[in-house]
């Protein structure tokens with residue numbers, strides 16, 4: 001079973017939580033794309049939902065799949081948010097933002113009644129930090145932030161795509177940090193959030209309600 005098949009298995013399991021009448025937050029990334037595809041099939045078969053996309057990429061895909069969309073400001077509430085993750089640990093803490101959509105993803109996560117994370121089996125880690133932690137920064141402040149984070153030993157790397165600075169949907173930059181040696185992750189989160197110009201981090205702490213992992217041919221559901 002390939003990792004992509006595991007992602008699809010997790011996505012299929014997650015959409016079982018979606019019922020007609022719901023407003024559904026749509027994540028970003030290759031696992032979330034499987035979920036959007038699955039929802040698209042259900043909508044074709046009569047499921048009545050509206051989606052709130054977490055990125056321009058997901059907006060495009062969901063539109064192609066025929067899922068009616070609304071913006072966050074027009075959603076009175078979001079019943080379920082489904083998204084992927086780059087890492088999760090046994091406490092259901094996450095690193096997200098590999099796809100660069102972490103800011104809108106965190107806003108949707110925070111504003112959703114139920115948060116379901118879908119992942120392949122490789123995303124499960126003993127402790128967070130093999131994956132470089134993305135933080136979204138205001139371009140005006142990014143150079144200064146980079147220097148500061150370097151002093152803190154976090155080895156920031158400005159994310160580059162196609163030879164240019166990666167620009168998020170909100171017009172910001174991403175710095176990817178090495179947090180492999182950090183033991184107090186909540187303290188790191190609060191320290192990073194205090195630096196002016198850091199808009200958001202990819203640490204999603206105590207935010208996931210359910211994690212569905214594709215393992216071989218089965219989907220394993222982990223709940224709080």
Ligand SMILES: O=C(CO)[C@H](O)[C@H](O)COP(=O)(O)O
Nearest residue numbers: 029030031084097098099101
């Ligand atoms: O946080 C994300 C995008 O910002 C993705 O959910 C995360 O990067 C996982 O991606 P994939 O499903 O492609 O492995």
